Amino acid sequence: MLKRSHVRQFLAVVDAGSFTQAAARVRITQPTLSVGIAEMEKLMGAKLFIRDRKHVRMTEAGAKFLPIARQLEQGFRAAESLTLEDDKRWPQVRLGLLRSLSGVMSQAAVSTLSELYDLEIVEGSAHxxxxxxxxxxxxAALTLLRPEDMADGAVALMSEPYVMMVPPGHALAGQTVPPAALAAEVMIARRSCERLQDTSRFFTKNGVRPRFALRSDNDDLCLRMVAAGLGITTAPLSLKIDTLQTVDIEGYDFTRTLGLCWSEDWKMSSAAAPARTRMAEVLQDAIGTFI
Incomplete structure (x- = not known):
């Protein structure tokens, strides 16, 4: 289904004449923009742009879609104006962000919401x-969801697996291996990981007691150290940086679901319903394509 984010990204490329500049306009990374345009082309069944080293040009299909895209964006803006009065009750939003979200995901979430609200961000663990x-x-909080949260008004945005991440060229990269295959590996412990104790029990149960080269609360540091060859680590798939590769471990099937939870005030107030719906929609567009 064509989303508003697709339309905005298409128009940004047309107006900027560059994928890099277009990504800056809509406040996302260039790879995320490329994925969005590719999804749009798949949905429409036609190439919209021709890219070379210096230029981006619209195809015939892109040129035909351009006036339609501008009309769609005008319609979206008109629809937004209908809910502005409901949103005025909460011009400021105190939003919690899970500490183990990737920086790219947090940036995408905040950049979309900051266009609608005056945000105050609080970082923390799920607890x-x-x-x-x-x-x-x-x-509101963008955090881990439990099964019972859905019955309490929470909105699921995405689910993802935890995987073992290894440096480029690692002997096990891209393979599915038994836990024992990792017995000789040096590990890096992400102390912010919600599954840290479960992971420790999993490896201990399977006779794997590795040496740790680093224990840190800083996820970016941990992953950069994996890329540097210091050791390997488990992490949610969305935290993977470009240079890393993954290893599937037999029996290691932990996952997490991310979504929005509300305070009692927002959850119980019918007047807050438009703001809740709007926030869920823009975050679905912003982060729903990360996995």
């Missing part, structure tokens, strides 16, 4: 964010 929601110190 920290739930405590802040319960006490009314947050309005």
């Amino acid at each position: 920290d964010l739930r405590t802040a929601l319960a006490s009314g110190r947050l309005d």
Whole structure:
């Protein structure tokens, strides 16, 4: 289904004449923009742009779609204006972000929401964010969801697996291996990982007791150290940086679901319903394509 994010990305490329500049205009990374345009071309069954080293040109199909895209964007803006009065009750939003979100994902989420609200961001663990929601110190949180949350008004945005990440050219890259194959590997411990204890128990149960070269709360540092060849680590797939490769481990099937949870004020107030719906829609467009 064609989304508003697709239309905005298409128009940004047309107006900027460059994928790099277009990504900056819509506040996403260039690879994310490329993925969005590729999805759009697949949905429409036609190439929209021709790219070479110096230029981006519209195809005939792209030129035909351009006036339609501009009309669609005008329609979206008109529809937005209908809900502005409902949003005025909450011009400021206190949003919690899970500490183990990737920086790229957090950037995509905040850049879209900052166009709609005056944001105050609070970072924390899943437990920290739930405590802040319960006490009314947050309005909403982008965090881990539990099965019971869906019955309590939460909105699921994406699910992803935890995988073993290894440096480029690692002997096990791209393979599916038993846990014992990792017995001689040096590990890096992501202390922010929600599955850290489960992962430790999994490897201990399978007789794997590795040496640790680094233990850190800084996810970016951990992954960069994997890329540097210091060791290997498990992490949600969305944290993978470009140079890393993955290894599938037999029996290691942990996953996580990310979504929006609300404070009692936002959850119970019918007047807040437009703001909740709007936030869920823009975040679905912003981060729903990361996996």
